[in-house]
Amino acid sequence: MDEYRLNIIKKSNTEINRLQLLSVFFDDEVIYKIYLRSQVIHQLFVNNEELDIEKLDLFHLQFTDSVIELLKKIKKSNEKNVSLIYDEIDLNEELIDRMAGTVVDQKSFEQDKQKQSLKINLSLRKLFSVLSELSTDFPFSKNINVFSSKYANDFYFDLTTDQFAQLINFQERQVYTNVYAIIERKLMGKLCKYDFRTEFYIGLKSGEQVIEVYKFLETDDYYLFFPSRNLFLFCDLTILKDLDTSTNLSEKEKIVRELQYKNDKLKSNAAVLKTAIPHEVINLLEDSYHKISDINFLNHLNNFDVQSNILKTMLKTDLF
Numbered sequence: 304m305d306e307y308r309l310n311i312i313k314k315s316n317t318e319i320n321r322l323q324l325l326s327v328f329f330d331d332e333v334i335y336k337i338y339l340r341s342q343v344i345h346q347l348f349v350n351n352e353e354l355d356i357e358k359l360d361l362f363h364l365q366f367t368d369s370v371i372e373l374l375k376k377i378k379k380s381n382e383k384n385v386s387l388i389y390d391e392i393d394l395n396e397e398l399i400d401r402m403a404g405t406v407v408d409q410k411s412f413e414q415d416k417q418k419q420s421l422k423i424n425l426s427l428r429k430l431f432s433v434l435s436e437l438s439t440d441f442p443f444s445k446n447i448n449v450f451s452s453k454y455a456n457d458f459y460f461d462l463t464t465d466q467f468a469q470l471i472n473f474q475e476r477q478v479y480t481n482v483y484a485i486i487e488r489k490l491m492g493k494l495c496k497y498d499f500r501t502e503f504y505i506g507l508k509s510g511e512q513v514i515e516v517y518k519f520l521e522t523d524d525y526y527l528f529f530p531s532r533n534l535f536l537f538c539d540l541t542i543l544k545d546l547d548t549s550t551n552l553s554e555k556e557k558i559v560r561e562l563q564y565k566n567d568k569l570k571s572n573a574a575v576l577k578t579a580i581p582h583e584v585i586n587l588l589e590d591s592y593h594k595i596s597d598i599n600f601l602n603h604l605n606n607f608d609v610q611s612n613i614l615k616t617m618l619k620t621d622l623f
Contacts, residue, residue: 308356315345318363318371325374329578333588334374340595341367366595373584381577388573395562395569402559409556412458416503419450423517423528424499427535431491431499434479442483448530451506451513457555459506459513460546467509469542471529478536486535490526497521505548 319341326338348359422444430442451459462470478485494501500520507514507527515528516538525538 308352311356311360312345312349315348315359315363318367319345321371322367325371325378328378329374329580331578331580331585333585333592337370337588337592337595340592344595362595366591370588370591377580377584381579385573385577388569388576392566392569392573395566399559399562399566402555412454415450415454419447419515420502420517422447422450423503423515424501427486427491427494428499430484430486431495433483434481434486434491439482443533451515451530455506455508455513459508460548462507462509462514462543462546464509466542467507467512467514470507470514470527470538471532471534471536473534473536484533484535487526487537490535490537493519493524501526507543 319338322334322338322341326334344362345359348354348356426443426447429440429444432438433440433442473485473487477489478487479491497519501517502520504516504518504525507516512529512531515530516525517528518525525540527536527538528534529536
């Protein structure tokens with residue numbers, strides 16, 4: 304075998320190896336079929352020295368080179384887009400790490416709700432005694448406002464200013480008042496009837512103002528505690544009918560979960576995008592495969608310029 308023929312076969316083998324690597328990367332059926340068919344054509348020339356070796360060179364020049372360059376361009380474009388996705392993932396991970404250290408967890412909130420309920424029940428029992436005895440004793444348990452200051456930003460639900468105003472509205476004749484607190488008369492009566500047995504229900508906030516809502520254990524009645532005025536009133540939940548209380552996750556915890564979910568989707572998208580090939584290219588490759596699979600393909604190799612030009616034109620598009 305002369306050196307000229309050997310060089311073309313060696314060059315052909317290199318082209319096919321490049322095509323094989325791309326078929327493995329994209330893992331697409333049509334690319335793999337083109338690779339196999341190219342191997343068959345290559346081997347045909349290796350095994351038949353009587354064939355014009357320049358036709359093999361022409362085949363790669365007109366077809367394989369263009370396919371390889373097209374796939375390389377798609378691969379480069381995909382990798383650039385995937386890199387942008389992973390940049391976003393990395394930024395999200397950094398934010399998750401920063402927020403995770405400051406997230407007030409659900410378990411602590413649930414435990415402290417019970418403690419706060421006990422403080423409120425004891426304070427109301429003491430307030431009843433103070434009002435009954437006309438005492439000047441301070442009725443509230445120690446650090447009763449710490450709960451709201453700790454959890455309001457993360458766990459309390461947002462109200463409109465109108466909703467907030469409606470909740471804390473009352474008539475003077477409806478309440479008992481002393482220097483330390485204001486409590487609705489009927490509410491005090493109900494608390495006495497049910498032995499001050501209530502539990503924390505939800506927290507509400509409007510700007511910097513907060514309200515704690517409590518529920519009677521034995522009935523479906525609710526009252527509010529407005530710490531800024533030490534005010535206790537029955538709470539009309541119909542005012543909160545548009546409030547979504549389906550989740551009690553902290554705001555930071557919700558953001559962390561949303562970012563984690565978003566990153567899972569981004570990673571999934573990146574995996575798909577990495578090997579994505581535009582439909583127009585797939586259709587073109589399918590058409591090309593059928594042409595090189597034709598039994599008379601070699602006889603018409605000189606007329607393959609049209610297919611070659613289509614592939615080269617595709618290289619100049621903005622599809623990828």
